[in-house]
Amino acid sequence: MKFTLALTLATTASAAGIIGYSGSHCDGDAGHYDKASPQEGRCAKMGGRHSVQFDGNCPHQYNVQFFPSGDCSGSSSGVAYPQPATCWNINTGGPVNSMFWVCP
16 A cells, blocks of 8 residues: 555656746746646747746756747747746747747
């Protein structure tokens, strides 16, 4: 019984998440807190956002692709691998209207 409980707790993963902000330093108006299970890719709308906070729930670097479109389609305008619990300025010189992200 103790082994089963320990195994269940060891394999339960918490959801990782991101939140976009209107300010350049994870300040200003906050957007929706977008959460996903490990290895579940998500498309987050980033229109009007200038920075993004990556929470500390991902045990690895996040994998991120930026898109000028609002639905993560078309050509990517950049790729990044931010560490957990960091804030990234996403003013890339071009529009970033969506971001595909995953906690691998």
